Amino acid sequence: MKKWLLAAAVSAALAGCAAEKAPAPQAISAAVQLPAGVTLVESYAPKAGEIGIPYKKYVLANGLTVLLHEDHSDPLVKVDVTYHVGSDREHPGRTGFAHLFEHMMFQGSEHVADEQHFKVVTEAGGELNGTTNSDRTNYFETVPSNQLEKMLWLESDRMGYLLPALTDQKFEVQRATVKNERAQRIDNRPYGRLNEQFQQAFYPKGHPYSWPVIGWPADLDRATTQDVKDFFRRWYGPNNATLTIGGDIDEAQTLSWVNKYFGDIPRGPEVKALDKPLVTLDKTRYVSMQDNIHLPLIQIGFPTVYARHQDEAALDLLANILGGGKTSIIYKNLVKDGYAVQAGASHPCQELACQLSFYALANPAKGASLAPIEKLIRQSIDEFETRGVTDEDLQKVKIQFRADSIFSLQSVSGKVASLAANQTFTGNPNQIGNDLARYDAVTKEDVMRVFREYVKDKPSVVMSVVPQGGEALVAAPDNYTPPTPEVAKQAVTGLSATLAPAHSSFDRSVMPPTAKAPVLKVPELWSATLADKIDVMGTQSSETPTTEIIIYLNGGHRMEPLQKAGLAALTADMLNESSAKRSSEALAQALELLGSSVSFSASDYQSVVRVTSLTENLDKTLAIVKERLLEPGFTEADFNRVKQQTLQTLQHMVSDPNYLANAGFSKLLFGSDNSLGISSGGTLQTVAGITLEDVKAFYAEQYRAGNAQMVTVTDLPKAQLLEKLQPLTRWQGDATPLPVAGKLPAGNPGVVFLIDKPGAAQSVISIGKRALPYDATGDFFKSYLMNYPLGGAFNSRINLNLREDKGYTYGARSFFAGGSEQGYFEASASVRSDVTDKALAEFMKEISRYHQSGMSAEEQAFMRASISQGKALDYETPYQKAGFIRMIQKYHLAHDFTDEQDKIVSQISLEQLNQLAKQWLDPATMQILIVGDKATVEPGLTALGYKVVNLPL
Template sequence: MKPLALATALILGGCASETPSTLPQGVTLVESSLTQSGLHIPYEKYQLANGLTVVLHPDNSDPLVHVDVTYHVGSAREQLGKSGFAHFFEHMMFQGSENVADEQHFAMVTESGGTLNGTTNSDRTNYFETVPANQLEKMLWLEADRMGFLLPAITETSFEVQRATVKNERGQRVDNRPYGRLGEMSSYALYPQGHPYSWPVIGWMEELDNGTVDDLRAFFKRWYGPNNATLTIGGSFDKQQVLQWVDKYFGSIPRGPEVNDATKPKVTLDSDRYLTIEDKVSLPVLSIAFPTVYARHEDEAALDLLSDILGGGETSIMYKNLVKSGVAVQAGTGHGCRELACEFSLFVVANAGKMPELSKIEAIVRDSIDEFVERGVSSDDLLKAQVSHEANTLFGLQSVRGKVSTLAYNETFFDTPDLLQADIERYNAVTADDVMRVYNTYIKDKASVIVSVVPQGQTQLQAAAPTVPVRTPIAKETLKHADKVTDTQVADNFDRSKVPGSGAAPQMVVPSLWQQQLANGIEVMGTQSLETPTTTISIALEGGQRLLSADKAGLADLTASMMQESTAKLTTEQMALELEKLGASISVSASGYRTYVSVSTLTKNLDATIELLRQRLFEPAFNQEDFDRVKVQSLQMLQHQSKDAGWLASTAWSRLLFGTDNSVGQPTSGTIESVSKLSLDDVKGFYKQQFHGGNASVILVSDLEQKAIAPKLSWLGDWKGDATPWPELKPMPKLAGNTLYLLDKPGAAQSVIRIGRRAMAFDATGEYFEAGLMNFPLGGAFNSRINLNLREDKGYTYGARSGFNGGPELGSFSAGGSVRADATAASITEFVNELSGFAESGMTAEELAFLQASITQSDALKFETPSQKARFLGQIQRYDLPTNYIEKQGKLIETLTLDELNQVAAKQLDLSQMIILVVGDKNSIEEPLKQLGYDVVSYKL
């Protein structure tokens, strides 16, 4: 089989216009790849006089643009003892600037119909927006204002609010999450003190507490100048106009201090370093990390392929020796590369019921590494790893955002925006000898960091006694704070305070779809997508867990897992190998009402992938050996999930709303009690019950036309069996208003809150749709009332929302979020005040205008990628919607009045029909909750 890059020439992008003959003064064309042939992302690279690099990627396939500003600063640029500043700035740069009021950045982008976010890692910080094409000038104005005019908006108040938000983020993502501290502690042990990767990106909280406003201002002045940034724009735009806007808004921003590339100190370990973390977990975890090279080092590709061979999926040695054998629930490897250093890591989630001792797990891991040496590298090993890399590269470029992100990353770190062909070639050039060489150089007989994560109080399960000293915080009194920083004046020849207008609204392009019916009545719906030479197939089977009684919860999910195991012709490992060699995936998953069979493949390998799909659908082996292993893994994962606050809240919420005697009130993964009782005969029986042609429907999204692809699935027309009727639902539980259910999670750093009730089933243009519109300003957007109150004003949470969730027969409404444990009672008060206030007074005329503009204009972003197209077609098919239902929704948005939406609010937000669920530390929060006046009921799963 020939690697893709050597067999196919592909240009990723729409029609590219010619380079403008005249450029704005101060803008210089550096290079252009618009006429380049082969596999590449077309771009032009410019530079402003102040050092700002500008990369333009024209793509007219959709009426949208994606804007990315990447600053070459991450946590690695922080000073020892002042960690977390780069991530802190990600938050601060959304809080307004000199000409953009507090909270208005999110509001403007959302009202423009766009999406936005920012991310920080060790090496860079980026901010990005995807908006309808007519909103581009406004986005450039917003990004320029926070690049050049942020300091006036940094106040003590905003500083403290965002410091609280960062702490809430850490609480939610690290401290209140199982294994949340594993990554930061592994890095702490791997890198010497003072190395830029030795502290976490989010920072040590005591160091964030030590920071001052002046420290933050000085950090901004040092690193956020235009000469340390890359502005990348992709999508549908007029190039000459864009360059004029870029020059207008960014050109006058003064150059910042010079920035040199950071050094790449080689990391070595004299001996193995052991570290143990006691955590609120059920399954012990072992992590082993070796220091290797750095990003784009000549050995990076070979190390990546070594990682794939050792632990990448079901064909790997790690899978065979640990997961297949049953001693682990999960096992794998990775080779994470950053600008300054890479880490070759191996991880194992132990099967606590069979081998919880991590010392024994470590021995098997090391034996597996030795086995790799004896086995060597086969041609299949190389082929599957190389084709997998190529396929993942292409699938990641199905959106303008994906292409822009790739260009921005490569330009920031390697001064070359498009490395697509070069990357494919360097991976395809790796030989078996290369893989063995890097193994001998970086892994064999080399020291590593071994981290054990064990349940609290069970240190006897650790791999070895810790040899890493406990981290000692840097003394606060030794830190030197920055002097007060003054802002730099910028001379403009226009009024920067004036918000740019919008161009003519782009025409929404709804995918043109085709439909046909197979011989047995299966409905097939498809559309063509020319972004990449790939095909997506989704086969939906009605029923899922809804077909089951409550005591069989988890059977649909277990059956789906079994259908990813052996077939009559191929073992699990053989099937995985064949798919990897094709750059394809076939996954089976279950939900409350459906089971999905999802296929992604390079179109050139579609026929071979379909043959494997046929086997997976019609010839599952259902071996007892596979079942025993999969069932144990399911039970162990349920044990693990029982320690996760989010899972506890979701499971309890479903039971409270829909009842424990209904399957819809149970988690689709089941419970330990229900799954323990399931047998292989149950799986075989459910397969016969659900996998009927009468339950199936098909969605196709491909670069092929209907006449080329539809015949390839004609064999599904022979699928026998009628639709399976759903059993009658048991009566729903009575929801007693003014009741608060408290589920104890001892020691929880945060509390998870849910407030709500049962609500309507899905509809596209009726009451459910109207309720979703009503909720948008209440809790559906970032700058909604609920989120601004609890996150931005009070600092109780990292994020709070409300919304309606509707399916084919049931629905619910809930408001909630994860909040600081000490703010649990106060947060409930704020949630209730917001809900009751909205029910009584409704939204304002300004909020109505905001939601109308936001939702209407966002339609331009709905149909870009194959997955978005598949979801659109799937909704039409599932709910038998007219193909123009989006137009009908648009007319409703335009015509619904304030009174009509406020009537919906009064009806749907009746607190007397709502219950409250809190998952948190009962000892610390129960008494404050009782003081709120609710009937507090202790609840157990």
């Protein structure tokens, strides 16, 4: 199922369980006295049996659309401002403005000081961000409900009063930041440039999707401050925006605030919808690129329709049948038979265009050439025509759609995002019922019709990504070169010079006061023991008819022999495959028909079974859990395939600088004789030596009832849930003791260990040391408080220095991480290669200053406010609740341990915090690792006085 559509459906609010079409909302009279200039357009509340989000829709006199959704289940509120402008409104040669402007919106406005937006939201205990895609830009905050007025003040000030604060200096810093973001997310990442190269070949010259959202580097260099100001004036008017507010709100008060802060912002230029001509290709286009990768990749795309076109739903179902998981044709022909490490199909849609897309990562063990992979994909497409569409194909997709519409109903953020997107792109926030009806109406004939119309014998774009020097591996020689676009004379068009300036009717320089803090709702917990062996801890949450069960087994990577590192993860992967009764495909089909998921995984200290189910299907889902857990198949064919996929994935990961940094830093801190010094996924050498007998032996030691603890969040009462868990009582076995931990290395502070990544666009810097194991109320927790102003918040010293002041990085941070036996401190960032030495010097300068002088009283007050108020956001979704319960269970904490944490936050002295800084942040004890281009970075590091040592992995 397609991601964008699920994002809308998943966040629905539930009034019942039947997936019936919701009626169109009707205009009604105001239930409250509306402020002058505010008009109620419509109100919607789901009837019994409908899935939908209750809301009220208003419009201000200046054209701003306002959506309100009340949800009093948690004391929090989300504010989202979505502007209907993305990179699709840019011009050739003038790309990147929409995303660059997103950055500029966080740099202060006329009445909000530089960096104050981040500081205010973080200090309020909230979270914030902004995102840009091809079709829209949005800004959002989630905060305790008493902070709502302050958020409206912030958002309105940058909507109406940004330009007076926009300076050349701010522009240059954010241009550098965007370049760093591009380097980190695209240029320094395996396959990072795939999408932008593919889109150039897929769309005609000048099409709004033919350039990347982040922009071309040359276009970013071409931009001016005036261009950015013009972009704001053209697209950021209230009449091109939707303000959506959801959560624990009072309708009348919220409307009053909205009108106060947004009502006097003048309208912007009118915005017309873009045309949506269907994309066509004259012939199949072959294009390719070389990259620093191990696994050759092929992507094939067919142009189809656009979002909400009448054929979109049928094309989604076609993509699911062709490549939507283990029951698909692509999986059977490519992954199951070992030709590809991964493969699949999807039908991603945007406002102006969609594409039916196939991808496969070739398995070099069966040959790395992409021509045979393309042939297999095209044979799979042909096979579909012969196979046709079954009743189960339609049934499972529709069930999955309905289930996904329910699973995340607890999230106010999801509901707000759904309302905002639907309003922005359709003018109607209430699309969930329509979407359910669209998918329910799809027939077998519809799927076959769209296959013939858009795919069968139609031209496509075939993109090959091969290792450096691997041009012989491409699917076919390139036969298409994208035309070079002409640079538009103007970056922004359609701008009137007569836009009225904003004049406020009140003093906007005064930040609104904060109302009384809401009462936090910590989940009420219960405990039980299953089969006299398994501790179960849970809570009842009646917001949705869903059940989340997580089984934790003590052991994981820590239990396996060092020479067999990766065994726990490989065993978990095998438990995701066949059982003794059914194939992995049959089990996947059974789960899809229930709308459920059951997954096995492993980490440093535990193996995990996660179960997500509609409560109505819990019995059948638990029967599959029991089958997989107690009756694994462990077939030779599954093992050979999964092991080969693991080895190829590990070889691929070596091309990822961030993976190299994590692996190298762990080795530095914990050494090769301790499991924490080796990745839980293992290495090429250790995984190569694992046999199926090793997997069976580890399963017998790990997957015992005596090792297990269980956490559950469900709408069922305790007694009913325990009754449904009874089939697992036959699970037996005593606890398995962990082996003695290996010795730890002495360490080499003052030395820079370097992992050479020739040609790397960025260097990954890691600085740190071994530190404290986890505790909830001791020195580990207090060190977390101590670090917060240094590198724990966006406006921390480290991030403001390296990102905002110097423009060296997209983001820098520091943190304490702790497990049950060991912990560590780390400061890290990906920085431009040419400033690696300067960035390291700034890191060490900030850590040294903090070590010597600690935090200030102002920073302490900020930390206290941010952390204490932020707890309002901690327990919203079932998974968040499950994580909270797991901490109590794993570390034997009191159910009210958060009260003790609150006391520590409010009472810990500056002297205590700064003493911890002196104890743990001595730069002379820190180890340093850099992953980057040795030829570029080593001279500067040597000039700083560091000894540089190559670190082999």
